[in-house]
Amino acid sequence: MHPRQKKLIGTFVLLFGFLAYLILAITIADYLPSNKILEIVYFAITGILWIFPVKNLLAWMNREPGA
Numbered sequence: 001m002h003p004r005q006k007k008l009i010g011t012f013v014l015l016f017g018f019l020a021y022l023i024l025a026i027t028i029a030d031y032l033p034s035n036k037i038l039e040i041v042y043f044a045i046t047g048i049l050w051i052f053p054v055k056n057l058l059a060w061m062n063r064e065p066g067a
Contacts, residue, residue: 002065003064006060
């Protein structure tokens with residue numbers, strides 16, 4: 001696949017995937033008990049977890065063709 005196509009596809013996947021992740025994280029947060037410590041821990045964890053799929057997506061986007 002041509003690198004420009006991969007970057008275009010990856011950009012859309014990144015944007016829509018991140019939006020879906022945000023909606024899911026906020027929806028789940030609505031069901032958490034009203035506890036500030038729990039909310040801080042929850043948002044710290046969800047704020048870090050999105051990095052792992054994005055790391056793989058960026059690696060795929062920047063991989064050389066045929067590699």
